[in-house]
Amino acid sequence: MTALVPMTRRLLGRGLPGLLALLLGIVLFELIQALVVDSFGGTEGLGSLLDTLPPAIRTLARAQPEFLAVSGLAGYLSFGFTHPLYFVLACAVVVGFACRSLAGEMERGTIQLALSRPVSRARVYGARVLGLLIIVAALAAGGPLGLLAGLLYARPEGEFVYAHLLPTALASGLLFWAIGGLTLLGSAAANTSGRAVAWAIAGLIVSYFVDYFAALWGLLETFEFLSVFNYYDPAQTLVNGRLRSIDVAVLGTVGLVGVLGGLAVFVRRDLPA
Amino acid sequence: MSDSHPIDAAIVTSGLSKRYGEVEALSRLDLAVPRGAIYGFLGPNGAGKTTTIRLLMGFVKPSAGWATVLGHDAWRDGVAARRELGFLVAPDALYTDMTGLAQLDYAASLSGRPPLLRGALLDALELSEAALGRRLGTYSKGMRQKLALTAAIQHDPALLILDEPTDGLDPLIQRAFEQVLRERRDLGRTVFMSSHDLAEVERTCERVAVVRGGRLIAEETIVGLKRRQRRSAEVVFRGAVPEGLGRVPRVATVGHRGDRVELSIDGDVAPLLRFLAGEDVVDLLLPPPRLEDIFMGFYGDGTDGERDQDGPADDGQHLTERVSEGVELVGRR
Numbered sequence: 001m002t003a004l005v006p007m008t009r010r011l012l013g014r015g016l017p018g019l020l021a022l023l024l025g026i027v028l029f030e031l032i033q034a035l036v037v038d039s040f041g042g043t044e045g046l047g048s049l050l051d052t053l054p055p056a057i058r059t060l061a062r063a064q065p066e067f068l069a070v071s072g073l074a075g076y077l078s079f080g081f082t083h084p085l086y087f088v089l090a091c092a093v094v095v096g097f098a099c100r101s102l103a104g105e106m107e108r109g110t111i112q113l114a115l116s117r118p119v120s121r122a123r124v125y126g127a128r129v130l131g132l133l134i135i136v137a138a139l140a141a142g143g144p145l146g147l148l149a150g151l152l153y154a155r156p157e158g159e160f161v162y163a164h165l166l167p168t169a170l171a172s173g174l175l176f177w178a179i180g181g182l183t184l185l186g187s188a189a190a191n192t193s194g195r196a197v198a199w200a201i202a203g204l205i206v207s208y209f210v211d212y213f214a215a216l217w218g219l220l221e222t223f224e225f226l227s228v229f230n231y232y233d234p235a236q237t238l239v240n241g242r243l244r245s246i247d248v249a250v251l252g253t254v255g256l257v258g259v260l261g262g263l264a265v266f267v268r269r270d271l272p273a
Numbered sequence: 274m275s276d277s278h279p280i281d282a283a284i285v286t287s288g289l290s291k292r293y294g295e296v297e298a299l300s301r302l303d304l305a306v307p308r309g310a311i312y313g314f315l316g317p318n319g320a321g322k323t324t325t326i327r328l329l330m331g332f333v334k335p336s337a338g339w340a341t342v343l344g345h346d347a348w349r350d351g352v353a354a355r356r357e358l359g360f361l362v363a364p365d366a367l368y369t370d371m372t373g374l375a376q377l378d379y380a381a382s383l384s385g386r387p388p389l390l391r392g393a394l395l396d397a398l399e400l401s402e403a404a405l406g407r408r409l410g411t412y413s414k415g416m417r418q419k420l421a422l423t424a425a426i427q428h429d430p431a432l433l434i435l436d437e438p439t440d441g442l443d444p445l446i447q448r449a450f451e452q453v454l455r456e457r458r459d460l461g462r463t464v465f466m467s468s469h470d471l472a473e474v475e476r477t478c479e480r481v482a483v484v485r486g487g488r489l490i491a492e493e494t495i496v497g498l499k500r501r502q503r504r505s506a507e508v509v510f511r512g513a514v515p516e517g518l519g520r521v522p523r524v525a526t527v528g529h530r531g532d533r534v535e536l537s538i539d540g541d542v543a544p545l546l547r548f549l550a551g552e553d554v555v556d557l558l559l560p561p562p563r564l565e566d567i568f569m570g571f572y573g574d575g576t577d578g579e580r581d582q583d584g585p586a587d588d589g590q591h592l593t594e595r596v597s598e599g600v601e602l603v604g605r606r
Contacts, residue, residue, distance in 0.1 A: 006382045014370060109366030113424075116330055116360035117383035120352045270333040273323075 003119045007127035011101045012134065022093045023138055026086065027146035033080035034150030037073065037158075047076075056216060073158025074239040077151075081143060081172060081234035087208070090139050094176050095200045097135050098183035101128045102262075104193035106272055121267045125188070129259055132180045140173030167237040174251035175232040179204065181258025182228075188262035191272040228254060283308045283432050283463035284329060288338030291324050298324040300487045301338065306465050306480075311458050313478035313495075314467040315568060321487040322467040326436050329465075330360055343432055359430035361438055364417035373405035373412070373420050380424040388427035395423060397449045414441040422450065426457070433457065435466040439473055451477045475564040483571055490571060499562040502570070506536045508549065509556040521548045 012019070040049060080086060102125075105111035114124050144165040151160060183200040190196035211229035214220040224230050231247040284306035291299040299321040306312045316322045327333045329340055331351035340347040345354035367376055381388040395405070398419040409417060418441040426433060433454075439447045447470075454464050454477055468474050474481060475495060483491040491498070510532050518534065519526060522544045528535035532555070538545060542559065549557065 002385060003383050006379060010368070010379060014368065109363055110368055112330075112332065112360075112362050112366050113368075113380060114383055115332065116355060116358070116362060117380070118352050118356040118385060119383055268334070271327070273327075 003114070003117070003123055004127050004130065007114055007119075007124065008130045008134070011097075011127060011131045015097060015100060018096065019093060019135065019138075022089050023142050025089045026139065026142045027149070029083075029086060029089065030080050030143045030146030031150035031153075033077050033147060034154045034156055037076050038154040038156035072239075073156060073160050074164065075235055077147060077160070078168075078235035078238040080147065081168065081238070082232075086143065087204075090143075090172070090176055091179060091200075091204055093135060093139055094132070094180045095183050095197060095204070098128070098132060098180050099187050099190075099193045099196040099200065101131060102184065102187040102266070103190040103196035107192045111271065115271070122263060125263050125266045128184060128187075132184060132259075133177075136173050136176045136180055139176050140169045143172055144169045161241060164238050164241040167241055167243040168234050171232060171234055171237045171243055171247065174248060174255070175228060177255035178228045178231075178251040178258070179255075181255035181262070183258070185258040185262040185265065188266040188269070281308055282306055283310075284312075284340070284342055284465055286325075286328075286338065286340040289325070289328060289335055289340050290337040291328060291333060292336040297487050299328070299484075302484070302489050304482055304489065304492065306463065308463050309458060309461045310480055311454055311464040311466070311478045313474040313481035314465060314484070315471070315474065315481055316467075316484040320484045322484060323436060324487070325484070326434055326467065329434060331355070357431035359425040359428065359433045361425045361433075361435040362421050363436070364414060364421050364441070367409050367417060367421060367424075369410040370408060372408055373400070373416075376409060376420060377405070377424055377427060381428060384428045386428040389429050391423060391427040394426055394453065397453050398422060398446055399449075415443065415446070418442055419446070426453070429462075431462055433462065433464045433466070435464065437468060438466055439468070439470060447473065471563075471565045471568055481564075483568070485571060495564060498564070498567050501540050502562045502567050503540075504538045504542065504559070504562055506538055506542070506545070507533065507556075507558040508536065508554060509533050511553040511555050515552050517548065521545050 102111075111124065114127075115121065148162065148165060151162075179200075182203065183196070186199040186203075187193075187196040190199065207227040208229055210220055210223050211227040214224040214227075214230075228251065231244075231250045233244070233247065237243050282305040284304065286302050286304045289299060289302040289304075290297070302321070302325060314322055314325065324333070328335055329342055329347050331347050331354065334348050342354040343357055345351075347354050368379075371379065377388065377391060381391075395401075400416065400419045400423065404412070404416060409420070412420070418439075422435075422438060425435065439450055442450060451473065454466075458464060464477075466474075466478070478495060480494045481492070481498065482489055493501075505527075512532065514529065514532065514534050518524070518536075523539040523541065524545050525537045525539075526534055527537045536545070
């Protein structure tokens with residue numbers, strides 16, 4: 001335990017400026033959602049605007065008119081949690097940390113500082129998992145907190161249940177936990193951070209577009225269950241406050257399998273020269 | 274585990290091997306590093322020195338054989354093995370965004386032991402407090418090396434594993450560091466170090482192992498190696514060269530110019546000196562044996578890189594040649 005804390009602090013401290021900048025970006029992005037809805041004249045004005053968008057773009061934004069018609073303000077605000085920019089910012093944090101802290105440290109040799117001391121590989125890996133959990137928690141909280149600040153500032157028209165921000169934070173946290181766990185597995189297996197990042201980005205792009213095109217192309221519906229994004233539905237959590245247990249189970253398990261798989265790889269592998 | 278090595282050895286390896294795909298980086302290394310000694314580990318680039326050290330540290334898993342460090346298996350029981358160990362991390366592998374002091378504190382926190390020797394080491398290596406307050410990104414190579422050395426030794430480990438410890442240090446600091454090692458040795462600590470600086474090894478180490486092409490080709494005390502080394506001598510006689518010179522054991526005449534004779538001595542010089550004591554000698558030139566000459570004798574007939582590429586096919590022949598030269602070799606197949 002004594003080694004776990006300084007190692008985790010070191011890992012988080014090393015990329016702290018970048019981490020804070022990206023977190024701030026997420027907070028501001030969600031904060032702006034409330035201001036945007038207000039500036040378009042509330043839900044009615046934004047609904048008219050969305051009606052003019054092509055179906056594919058509405059699908060990309062996960063803005064189905066029939067859903068929005070009944071979901072009101074919360075439904076519109078959920079766009080902020082499915083927007084590609086939100087994913088890019090959040091995934092940059094998760095993937096960046098998981099790749100830098102393990103594959104990056106093996107590549108640079110800095111991991112030898114810990115592994116030349118009486119610290120087990122499992123504990124060295126555990127520091128990465130603890131760091132990932134802290135980052136996931138920060139990301140999960142960052143978006144809803146930004147949205148809360150925006151709502152309190154702009155006070156747009158429409159009903160909104162603030163308590164629904166909690167399951168939304170949990171849903172986001174589970175998604176980033178799953179992505180982080182899988183990335184950590186890749187990071188444990190890679191010799192360079194560049195390779196680990198490439199694997200993670202490739203996996204995310206495939207996963208995202210399988211989920212996206214499945215709504216447009218029936219053939220891909222068969223494979224939709226393979227995408228982590230299939231188990232992430234912030235519109236449901238923000239509108240109804242409901243988090244499906246299957247989503248919790250799948251994302252939680254995927255993250256855990258990734259983390260444990262990474263541990264199994266890391267404790268057996270040779271460190272790169 | 275084999276019981277052919279001393280139980281109290283700080284490091285023991287038996288049949289230790291490492292393959293990377295088709296490349297055999299280390300082949301059946303048998304080694305016993307006695308406690309309380311400064312032990313040199315020599316070899317050219319690519320000989321297997323760093324691979325051996327990485328195996329001892331548990332950074333890589335042996336393909337065959339085993340290694341124990343302070344009685345613990347280096348791979349399976351690495352945490353216990355590293356409890357009393359100090360390892361010199363490459364200066365490039367330090368965190369450049371940390372200050373020197375934060376780096377030392379971080380290393381100490383992972384060691385779980387107080388940095389008792391930090392002050393003395395910083396004094397010996399001339400690393401100032403002002404420098405410790407700066408980020409490592411501003412350090413020169415030599416300063417990083419000093420910091421890495423301090424981080425390795427500050428908790429007074431029973432065994433030090435150092436890969437090129439004086440690389441980047443100026444000669445004065447180098448000498449000061451050698452003194453630090455001798456002091457550690459005198460207190461019963463063990464030092465296992467690889468180095469390209471043969472003069473440094475000669476000054477500090479009692480015993481050396483020499484590797485080439487991933488194989489151990491010699492393991493001996495430096496005194497023993499020197500004693501067995503073929504040496505040259507030049508003797509100037511007053512008058513004719515005595516006839517009995519040719520019958521002195523282990524001495525061969527290789528040149529003769531008037532009253533001056535060039536000799537080749539295989540091993541011990543005592544028989545020659547006893548013979549010369551009864552003769553009318555004007556001058557005797559007997560240069561001391563140098564580790565560098567011995568080392569070059571091992572490597573002078575080819576490059577190590579070629580051996581790495583070609584594999585160990587001619588190794589048996591190589592060993593036989595060395596044995597015939599009178600150097601005790603302990604290469605194992």
